[in-house]
Amino acid sequence: MRIAIGGFQHETNTFAPIPTALESFHEAFYAPPGQHPADPTLCTAPLWVARRRSRAEGWTLIEGSCSWAETAGLVSRGAFETLRDEVLGQLQAAMPVDGVLLGLHGAMVADGYDDCEGDLIQRVRAMVGPTVPIGVELDPHCHMTEKRVKNATLIICFKEFPHTDFVARGEEVVELTLRAARGEITPVMSLCDCRMIGSFPTNLQPMRAFVDKMSALEGSNGVLSVSAAHCFPYADVPEMGARILVVTDNQRAAGDRLARELADEFFAMRGKTMPPYHTPDAVIDLALQHSGRLNHLHVVGGHSELVFGEQVGAVVQVLRVAHEGNGHHAAVDAHQHAVFDVVAAAVLVDQIVHLLQLAVALQVGIQRQRHHRQVDG
Ligand SMILES: [Zn+2]
Numbered sequence: 001m002r003i004a005i006g007g008f009q010h011e012t013n014t015f016a017p018i019p020t021a022l023e024s025f026h027e028a029f030y031a032p033p034g035q036h037p038a039d040p041t042l043c044t045a046p047l048w049v050a051r052r053r054s055r056a057e058g059w060t061l062i063e064g065s066c067s068w069a070e071t072a073g074l075v076s077r078g079a080f081e082t083l084r085d086e087v088l089g090q091l092q093a094a095m096p097v098d099g100v101l102l103g104l105h106g107a108m109v110a111d112g113y114d115d116c117e118g119d120l121i122q123r124v125r126a127m128v129g130p131t132v133p134i135g136v137e138l139d140p141h142c143h144m145t146e147k148r149v150k151n152a153t154l155i156i157c158f159k160e161f162p163h164t165d166f167v168a169r170g171e172e173v174v175e176l177t178l179r180a181a182r183g184e185i186t187p188v189m190s191l192c193d194c195r196m197i198g199s200f201p202t203n204l205q206p207m208r209a210f211v212d213k214m215s216a217l218e219g220s221n222g223v224l225s226v227s228a229a230h231c232f233p234y235a236d237v238p239e240m241g242a243r244i245l246v247v248t249d250n251q252r253a254a255g256d257r258l259a260r261e262l263a264d265e266f267f268a269m270r271g272k273t274m275p276p277y278h279t280p281d282a283v284i285d286l287a288l289q290h291s292g293r294l295n296h297l298h299v300v301g302g303h304s305e306l307v308f309g310e311q312v313g314a315v316v317q318v319l320r321v322a323h324e325g326n327g328h329h330a331a332v333d334a335h336q337h338a339v340f341d342v343v344a345a346a347v348l349v350d351q352i353v354h355l356l357q358l359a360v361a362l363q364v365g366i367q368r369q370r371h372h373r374q375v376d377g
Contacts, residue, residue: 001181004094005050006064006087009043009105010116011141013234016073019111022082024069032065033090042163043068043103045170046137050101053174064090066103080110084120091127099181100124100134101174106142106157107232114237118147125151133187135177137170139163140200144191144229144243153180154187154247157227159211161202176224176247187224187247190255192263194242200230200273207273210266222251223258228266242266 010020031037031044040048044066054061065086069075091100102124108116117138124134133153138144140157148155156173158166179185202211214226225247231240244263248255278286 001059001099001178002062002094002097003050003054003059003099003101003177003181004062004064004091004097005047005101005103006090007043007046007066007103008083008087008108008116008120009066009068009103009139010075010108011071011105011139011232012073012075012107012109013071014074014109014236015234019073020069020075020079022076022079024072025067025079025083028067028069030065030067032086033063036063036066040167040170041066041068042139042166043105045166046101046103046135046173049167049170049174053178062090062094062097064094068105075108075110075116077111077113080108080113080116084116084123087120088123088127091124095127097128097132099132099177100128101177102134102136102152103170104136104138106138106144106148106229107235109235109237115143115145115147115239117142118145118151121148121151133177133180135173135180137166137173138227138229140228140230141232142229143232143235143237143239143241144227144245145239146191149189149191149245152189153177154189154225155227155245156225156247157229157245159202159214159227161200161207161230172225185224186250188250188252188255190246190248190252190259192244192256192259194244194263194267196242196267196270197231197233197240198242198270198273199233200228200242200269201275204273204275206269210269214262217258222249222254223247224249226258226262228262 008025010025012020029041029043036044036047036051047061047063047066050061051063053059065083067083091097102117102121104117104120106117110116113119117136121134121136128134134151136148136152136155138155138157140159140161140163142157144155144157154173154176156169156176158169176185176187180187200207202208210228214228217223217226223246225245227245227247229243229245231242233240244259244266246255246259246262248258
């Protein structure tokens with residue numbers, strides 16, 4: 001048995017102003033064959049699981065490249081095509097294979113590609129033919145497009161948000177792909193569009209109970225896996241939105257029915273799944289209330305964490321309110337807070353390095369001029 005694996009990950013905010021280049025992947029996480037870390041990461045859990053199982057069970061794993069970049073704007077066409085073609089080239093060299101595993105995020109959008117993962121999966125399918133199983137792990141903040149469902153054999157999303165279960169779901173992707181490769185199961189996927197946008201943390205009700213129900217449905221009546229794709233709302237792509245995906249052992253009609261039932265239940269929870277979010281004014285009030293006598297560190301985040309990556313400008317807005325002062329907000333000292341934004345920080349460092357290089361070049365130029373003057377004089 002020969003199984004190949006690879007992947008790339010990006011959560012692309014198509015509204016964000018800073019594009020994502022190939023360097024962003026190389027700086028954040030880039031693991032070519034032979035350089036994969038010993039511990040699993042969000043994008044390499046299936047690889048970590050498959051590596052362990054291949055050693056224990058005596059089959060061959062062909063490890064391909066995996067990469068991810070911090071969330072930011074549109075991925076450049078060159079970056080996506082380079083990463084995609086690297087994985088495809090490795091697969092071509094590994095052929096023939098009995099199965100393919102892909103560790104992807106599911107919300108990568110590149111210049112000219114609304115559905116990067118769908119494009120990769122379609123090309124993998126074209127390479128391996130119609131019968132070789134392709135098992136995919138995705139983040140639930142993905143665009144669960146029909147192209148992916150049509151071309152993959154099985155797709156499983158993390159169930160938990162925060163994502164605490166990426167290894168457990170990786171175990172399932174590997175197990176089901178191996179069973180499909182051995183001909184023990186015939187995975188069939190049923191997709192239902194909830195036509196809904198939202199945020200669905202799973203440590204709160206009613207999502208907690210919904211995730212437990214999805215898990216309980218698995219393993220009986222031919223149901224192999226149930227996933228809720230939460231959606232990634234910061235992307236202007238046609239298939240953005242929440243969807244339910246059911247994988248059955250060749251039970252199309254029953255899978256379609258279950259996907260429809262769960263999609264209706266998911267849709268009925270719209271508007272009831274979010275924790276309370278605060279305005280910039282209110283969040284500073286809260287931080288000050290909890291300050292007390294101790295010198296607490298308060299972490300204030302936008303709904304989606306990054307200034308340039310996701311909720312554009314949220315942290316800047318909080319800082320503006322803090323600086324301008326509004327009653328006791330004036331007590332917030334500009335020197336007592338720090339802003340963490342990896343993409344913004346990277347841009348700043350780039351600019352500083354650029355300025356330093358300019359300054360050095362200028363200094364060298366001045367010294368040369370002086371030297372020439374002295375020689376000429
Ligand atoms: Zn996510």
